[in-house]
Amino acid sequence: xxxxxxIGIDALAFGMVLFIICIGLSLTMGLMRVVNLAxxxxxxxxxxxASYAARDLGLGYAVAIxxxxxxxxxxxxxxxxxxxxxxxxxxxxxxxxxxxxITFCVIGITNYFFGxxxxxxxxxxALSQPxxxxxxxxxxxxxxxxxxxxxxxxxxxxLIERTSFGIKLRATVDNAAMSDALGVRTQVVxxxxxxxxxxxxxxxxxxxxxxxxxxxxxxxxxxxxxxxxVSVGGAGSILGAVIACLVLGLVDTTGRYLMPDFGNFxxxxxxxLIVCLFPRGxxxxxx
Amino acid sequence: MSDLFRVENLSKSFGGLAVSRxxxxxxxxxxxxxxxxxxxxxxxxxxxLVTGQLKPGAGRVILGGEDVTQLGAVRRVRKxxxxxxxxxxxxxxxxxxxxxxxxxxxxxxxxxxxLSRFRGNSGVADEVHDILGALGLLEVARRKxxxxxxxxxxxxxxxxxxxxxxxVLLLDEPAAGVPSVDTPRIEQALERLPSSLAxxxxxxxxxxVFRFAKRVVVLAAGEIIFxxxxxxxxxxxxxxxxxxxxxxHARSVA
Amino acid sequence: xxxxxxxxxxxxxHSVRRPWLRDVIGILAIVIAGAVGYWLFPDNLALLTRxxxxxxxxxxxxxxVGYCGVATLGQAALFGAGAYAAGIACVxxxxxxxxxxxxxxxxxxxxxxxxxxxxxxxHGLAQLVLSIAIxxxxxxxxxxxxxxxxxxxxxxxxxxxxxxxxxxxxxxGKTAYLMGLALLLLVFIALKFVVSSPFGxxxxxxxxxxxxxxxxxAFVFPVLLKMFVISGAVAGMGGALxxxxxxxxxxxxxxxxxxxxxxxxxxxxGLGTLYGALIGTVIFMGFEHVVSSINPFHWMTMVGAxxxxxxxxxxxxxxxxxxxxxxxxx
Numbered sequence: 001x002x003x004x005x006x007i008g009i010d011a012l013a014f015g016m017v018l019f020i021i022c023i024g025l026s027l028t029m030g031l032m033r034v035v036n037l038a039x040x041x042x043x044x045x046x047x048x049x050a051s052y053a054a055r056d057l058g059l060g061y062a063v064a065i066x067x068x069x070x071x072x073x074x075x076x077x078x079x080x081x082x083x084x085x086x087x088x089x090x091x092x093x094x095x096x097x098x099x100x101x102i103t104f105c106v107i108g109i110t111n112y113f114f115g116x117x118x119x120x121x122x123x124x125x126a127l128s129q130p131x132x133x134x135x136x137x138x139x140x141x142x143x144x145x146x147x148x149x150x151x152x153x154x155x156x157x158x159l160i161e162r163t164s165f166g167i168k169l170r171a172t173v174d175n176a177a178m179s180d181a182l183g184v185r186t187q188v189v190x191x192x193x194x195x196x197x198x199x200x201x202x203x204x205x206x207x208x209x210x211x212x213x214x215x216x217x218x219x220x221x222x223x224x225x226x227x228x229x230v231s232v233g234g235a236g237s238i239l240g241a242v243i244a245c246l247v248l249g250l251v252d253t254t255g256r257y258l259m260p261d262f263g264n265f266x267x268x269x270x271x272x273l274i275v276c277l278f279p280r281g282x283x284x285x286x287x
Numbered sequence: 288m289s290d291l292f293r294v295e296n297l298s299k300s301f302g303g304l305a306v307s308r309x310x311x312x313x314x315x316x317x318x319x320x321x322x323x324x325x326x327x328x329x330x331x332x333x334x335x336l337v338t339g340q341l342k343p344g345a346g347r348v349i350l351g352g353e354d355v356t357q358l359g360a361v362r363r364v365r366k367x368x369x370x371x372x373x374x375x376x377x378x379x380x381x382x383x384x385x386x387x388x389x390x391x392x393x394x395x396x397x398x399x400x401x402l403s404r405f406r407g408n409s410g411v412a413d414e415v416h417d418i419l420g421a422l423g424l425l426e427v428a429r430r431k432x433x434x435x436x437x438x439x440x441x442x443x444x445x446x447x448x449x450x451x452x453x454x455v456l457l458l459d460e461p462a463a464g465v466p467s468v469d470t471p472r473i474e475q476a477l478e479r480l481p482s483s484l485a486x487x488x489x490x491x492x493x494x495x496v497f498r499f500a501k502r503v504v505v506l507a508a509g510e511i512i513f514x515x516x517x518x519x520x521x522x523x524x525x526x527x528x529x530x531x532x533x534x535x536h537a538r539s540v541a
Numbered sequence: 542x543x544x545x546x547x548x549x550x551x552x553x554x555h556s557v558r559r560p561w562l563r564d565v566i567g568i569l570a571i572v573i574a575g576a577v578g579y580w581l582f583p584d585n586l587a588l589l590t591r592x593x594x595x596x597x598x599x600x601x602x603x604x605x606v607g608y609c610g611v612a613t614l615g616q617a618a619l620f621g622a623g624a625y626a627a628g629i630a631c632v633x634x635x636x637x638x639x640x641x642x643x644x645x646x647x648x649x650x651x652x653x654x655x656x657x658x659x660x661x662x663x664h665g666l667a668q669l670v671l672s673i674a675i676x677x678x679x680x681x682x683x684x685x686x687x688x689x690x691x692x693x694x695x696x697x698x699x700x701x702x703x704x705x706x707x708x709x710x711x712x713x714g715k716t717a718y719l720m721g722l723a724l725l726l727l728v729f730i731a732l733k734f735v736v737s738s739p740f741g742x743x744x745x746x747x748x749x750x751x752x753x754x755x756x757x758x759a760f761v762f763p764v765l766l767k768m769f770v771i772s773g774a775v776a777g778m779g780g781a782l783x784x785x786x787x788x789x790x791x792x793x794x795x796x797x798x799x800x801x802x803x804x805x806x807x808x809x810x811g812l813g814t815l816y817g818a819l820i821g822t823v824i825f826m827g828f829e830h831v832v833s834s835i836n837p838f839h840w841m842t843m844v845g846a847x848x849x850x851x852x853x854x855x856x857x858x859x860x861x862x863x864x865x866x867x868x869x870x871x
Contacts, residue, residue, distance in 0.1 A: 035666060086853060092665060093612050094852055097808055100801060101848030108842025116838075216838070224673050224797060231670040265681035271674040272659060279663040338756070364758035376753040378746050389746060392739045393759045399767065401740045451758060 005136060007250075007257050013142040015249025016149025017211050021204030022229040023156065023241050024197030030236015031173050031193050034084065035092055037099040040219045040226050041106040042198050043205025046072040047214035048110060050206040051119040061124040065206050072202035073195050080194050088190075103219045111216040119214045121206060141210060148207050152200060156238055169193060173236065228271050234281025243282050247274075290349075291316045291485050292368075292455045297336055297346035306332045308509045310346070314455065314485040321500035321517070322489045325530055329509040330489045331373060334457050338370045339363045351454065367454035371444040373463060373489075379433035383424050383443050386432070387415045390450035415450075422446045422476050438469030445476055456480070458488040462495055474498070505529065564733055567816060571729065574823075575722040579715075586714040588830055590786040593721040596822040597728060597779025598803045600815060601649075604772040606804070607813035608736060609765055610748030611660065614800050615672035616776060618679040621795025622652035623777025628696040628790035629689060636702040638710075638720065642781045649777015650770045652679075657769025661762055672800075679795045695791035699784060710785070717786035724782060728775055732815055735771060744768055745813075805844065809851055 025039040050068040053059045059067070083102065087095045127144050130137040160166040171179040172189045180186050205214070212222055225248075233244030248267065255266040293313040299306055306329045314320055324330055335341040337348055339360035347356045348363075355363050377386065391411050392398040406412065419425050422442045427435045432443065441461060448456055462473045470492070477499055480486055490496050496503065497517045505513035505520065507529035513520060520526055578589050598620045605611050626648030627641040635641060660671050683690045690696055703709045708716045735741055743764050746754045751761045784790045793799060802825070810821020825844075833840040 029666070035669070083849065083853075092669065093606070093808075096612065096614070096669070097805070097848050098852040100805070101845040101852065104841045104845030104848065106845075108838045108840075108845060111838040112842070220798070224677065227666075228670050228674065231667050235666065262681065262685055264677060265685060268674045268678040268681065272671060272678065275667050275671050275674070276659065276662050279667050281667070340752075361755050361758055361760050364756060369758075370756060372753075372756070376750050376756070378749040378753070380749065381742075381745065385742060389739065389742050390757050393743075393757050398739045398743050398759055399764055401735055401738045401767075401771075403738055405737055405739050405742050447757065 003257065007254055009138050009142055010257075011250040011253035012246070013145045014211050014253055015245040015247075016146050017204055017208030018225070018229055018249055019149050019204075019242055019245040020152050021201050021208065022226050022233075022245065023152065023238065024200035024204075025226055026230045026233060026235050026237065026241045027193060028197045029230055031169065032088055032190055034088060035095045035099065035227075036084075037096060037223050037227065038102040038106065038219070039197075039201055040223045041103045042072050042076060043201040043208075043212075043222075044110065044214060044216075044218040045075060045106065046202030046205040047121065047209050047218070048114055048119060050209075051121045051214060054122050055120065061122075061127070064121065065203065068206050069199045069202040072205075073198050076194070076198040080191065084194070103223065107216050107219050114216070116216055121209045121214070123210075145207050145210075148203070152203070153238060153242055160238070165189075165192070225267075230281075232271065232274050232278070232281055234278075237281070240282040290314060291318075291351060293349040294337060295347045295349065297333070297348070298344045299332060299336055299341060300344055306509050307336060307343070310506075310509075310511055312504055312511065312514070314487065316454075316485055317483050318485045318502070319500050320485075320487045321496040321503045322487055322506060323491070323493075323496060323503060323520075324506035327508075328506040328529075330506055331459060332509075333506065334370060334459050334489065337457060338368060364451060367452070368457075369448045369451045369453035369455070370457040371448050371459055371461060373459040375437075375440045375444055377432045377440055377443060380431060382429050382431055383419060383435070383439075383446070384415060384428040386443060387418055387446050387450050388412070390447050391415055391418075394451050418446050418450055421449075421479065423472060436469070438465045438472060441465055441473060442476055445473075445480075449480070453484060455485045455487070458486065458490075460489050460491065462490065462492055470495070568726065568730060571726060571819065572722075575725075579718065579722075586718040587786065588826075590714055590718045590721045591783065592822060592826045593718075593725050594779045594783035594786065595803060595806070595826060596725060596819055597782065598776050598799075599806050599810075599818040599822045600728065600732060601772040601776035601779065602803055602807050603812065603815060603818040604732070604735075604768055604775065606807065607817075608741065608744045608748060609768050611765065612669050613660070613672040614669060614797065614804060615656070615674075615676035616772075616803060617795055617797070617799040618656060618676040619649045619652045619773040619776035620780040620783075620799065620803075621676075621679055621683065622773070623649040623780030624784045624790045624794045625683060625690055625696070625780075626777070627781035627784045628699055631699040631701065631784070632696065636700055638701055638704050638785055641701070641785055642724065642778050645781020645784070646774040646778040649780065650774040652777070653769040653771075653773020654766065656773070657766045661765055661769075673797060676795060676797055676800055680792060680797070683795050684792055690790070693792055695789050697789045699788040699790075701785055701788065710788075714786060717782075721782050721786065724778065728778065729815065729819075732775070736815065740764070740767070802844075805848060809847070 021040070021043050025036060028034050028036050028039070046068040049071045050064040053064040053067045054061060079102065083098065087098050123141055127141045129140050131140045131143060160169060168179065168184045168189050171182070171184055172186050176186050205212075212218065229241065229244050229248055232248065233240035233242075248270065251270045252264070252267045255262060255264070259266070290313040295311050297307055297310040310333060312320075322330055322333070332341065336343050339355075339358060339362075343356065347354055349355065350363070350366055350368050353366070355366060355368065358366070385405075388405065388411060389398060391414055392408075395411070397403070397408075416425070419428050422445060424439060424442055424446060427439055432440060445458070445461065458477075461477065462470050465473060474495060477486075477488075488496070488499060490499075500517055503513070503515065503517050503520050504511055505523075505526050512525045512529060513523050515523075579586070582589060598616060601619065602613065602616045605613055605616070623645030627645040630644045631641055635644065656672075656675055659675060660668055663671055684692055687693070701710050704716055704720055710716050743754065743759060746757075747761050747764060754761055780794060783794065806821040806825040807818050808821070809825055810819065811817030828843070829840055832843055
């Protein structure tokens with residue numbers, strides 16, 4: 001019973017980390033049709049910034065998160081302007097190559113400046129303590145991550161469904177040329193969405209550092225996992241991403257608890273099964 | 288029941304919207320039929336239903352006495368039900384000669400052979416030469432399709448269809464987008480189609496329709512509203528309403 | 542009536558050019574390059590053999606990506622299947638090198654059949670993800686089945702018999718290199734026939750527009766699956782060659798990284814030309830050898846920058862750049 005509960009909490013928290021990081025990727029893929037393999041690289045950059053701020057400068061956790069998000073977005077702006085805009089609308093293979101190239105560069109440069117060792121982001125007192133729920137105690141950090149995930153999901157839903165920006169966004173996703181003709185500045189919509197996506201990746205990279213440790217190969221090591229989540233959930237679907245993250249988080253965590261020798265075997269077996277059954281993802285848009 | 292080709296009560300809807308309603312028509316060998324109708328009447332949907340790109344909600348497609356409704360698009364082509372595309376779908380990196388050679392090889396069941404040369408078969412080469420010659424495409428036979436004129440691309444669409452030796456040929460707007468100086472070449476190609484072939488042509492150019500077809504079917508809002516000789520079409524009140532009503536509606540929107 | 546006149550005037554359209562002449566020159570160039578490598582770098586024959594093995598992998602990707610338009614980031618699954626099959630057979634007493642190559646090719650073909658069957662169910666992103674998932678699954682399986690595969694330590698101690706009972710696999714790797722070069726030539730010539738057959742043309746058509754191919758009355762799935770099997774055989778032979786020459790099979794031979802790098806080599810050289818696959822492999826691995834011996838992370842930065850540059854400046858790869866320059870001169 002204890003094991004099942006631990007697995008459940010860990011799976012939920014891990015699933016939420018995946019969600020926070022991947023939902024940005026899902027949105028860029030659904031909206032701009034860009035297969036951005038470098039998405040994880042941005043989460044990693046944020047992790048390094050947060051680690052530097054919290055550990056080396058001694059700033060608070062909240063400040064570190066804030067700096068990491070802003071810093072990562074600032075770094076992403078020239079990349080969006082000069083590299084990503086060239087590949088909007090290009091064939092998938094071109095996008096894959098360009099973004100793998102960006103990923104390799106980020107890994108090489110990160111290692112040059114920070115070295116190959118693991119970087120930690122010290123948690124504040126409040127988050128490193130266990131919390132007593134009455135019948136069980138769980139790590140506060142897990143609760144914090146789960147709450148973050150819920151806030152991100154709710155906030156995005158509100159943004160997309162209830163605000164005027166959301167209307168423009170949905171219109172642009174539906175038919176970019178038509179939206180342009182109706183006076184929606186699609187370039188601006190793209191730029192804002194890209195920034196939101198990168199900001200979310202940054203948030204996920206920092207709060208998820210306990211699950212996905214920050215090191216130079218982070219960008220490549222988890223690239224596949226992020227891509228898988230988006231593909232399984234269906235690009236552009238919030239609900240699909242939530243379900244995909246929870247299912248894959250559960251499969252992965254359960255596999256690690258019960259059969260640690262098998263590594264990611266069950267994760268990838270589940271992926272193949274799910275993709276074969278739902279080739280467009282759980283809630284993907286018809287092509 | 289000597290019809291070569293027949294559709295019975297074909298229906299299809301997307302969501303709640305019926306795009307084809309209870310369409311029935313039949314064609315004899317050698318017949319020339321034109322299918323016309325205002326934009327959005329469901330003409331291309333009809334072609335897609337007949338060729339098997341779309342599955343009908345109800346109804347049957349019968350070719351040479353055989354029900355082919357359950358067959359996929361590829362099997363229908365192999366039975367002799369062949370189409371051209373409204374917007375040309377050609378391989379821009381290949382030449383017309385390669386297009387037609389590939390098609391002839393496919394018809395003979397040799398297209399997926401690995402242990403033979405693509406150009407090795409002189410029988411095939413002669414046939415390709417004849418087909419391209421009949422359509423006046425020999426001069427561009429070895430240029431990449433991306434570099435030849437649009438009118439020639441349309442002729443190549445017809446060449447590919449003929450290389451399949453069809454029994455029934457569906458031409459989806461064969462002259463659409465062709466500069467008017469080149470339309471005579473298309474028309475000439477249409478006149479020379481094998482006389483045993485049943486041809487159903489969708490076309491907007493009424494002059495072409497009147498010269499080509501012996502019988503006209505008018506489709507509006509997914510339904511057949513007229514079937515008869517070309518000379519009677521213009522006088523039919525329903526047809527007038529479908530076209531002019533549509534026109535008036537379009538004007539009021541604009 | 543103008544068209545009729547033209548019909549009569551133009552003679553038969555075929556037998557004008559001699560495309561085989563280009564191929565003969567190309568094959569001679571490979572032989573010469575192989576011989577030059579042999580004389581110039583007698584101390585680096587192991588690396589050159591490795592390049593040949595990877596070149597086979599890159600050729601196999603070209604068949605799928607360049608000729609059929611199916612994007613894959615999991616081709617090392619087929620390479621690894623060949624490497625492990627040859628390695629396991631060798632440990633169990635099959636030591637004749639040509640037999641091992643054949644075993645590797647067969648295993649690769651079977652893996653290709655499996656991979657194609659799964660991957661061709663999906664399209665676009667989902668297909669790409671499936672290819673990655675398959676190579677990762679193979680990786681985990683090879684890691685887990687350590688009693689057969691040696692797990693993360695690798696499968697070591699392969700004892701290979703002399704080639705044809707005469708040529709020993711020496712310390713300097715001469716025999717392995719020459720065998721590899723001969724294998725590459727044979728495979729290359731065979732693939733030239735494959736891509737210029739009706740089947741090869743059908744694949745090029747499918748790459749450009751599968752719907753049009755269906756409207757021509759040809760099924761798409763069996764054609765692509767056949768290419769996966771051929772591609773698997775080529776990759777598997779590459780894997781077997783790598784196993785024979787290094788006498789070790791490691792987990793890195795079934796990795797996502799190898800798949801991605803091999804795709805990069807292909808794109809660097811140029812898709813859909815077979816020559817591009819060879820050029821890309823040689824350039825990439827040559828540079829890698831030089832730069833990564835200084836600092837592996839500098840190498841990553843360089844590859845990344847190179848990739849970005851290729852996408853921005855020469856989307857057709859280096860071989861298209863050569864053609865473009867030649868075309869401008871002519």
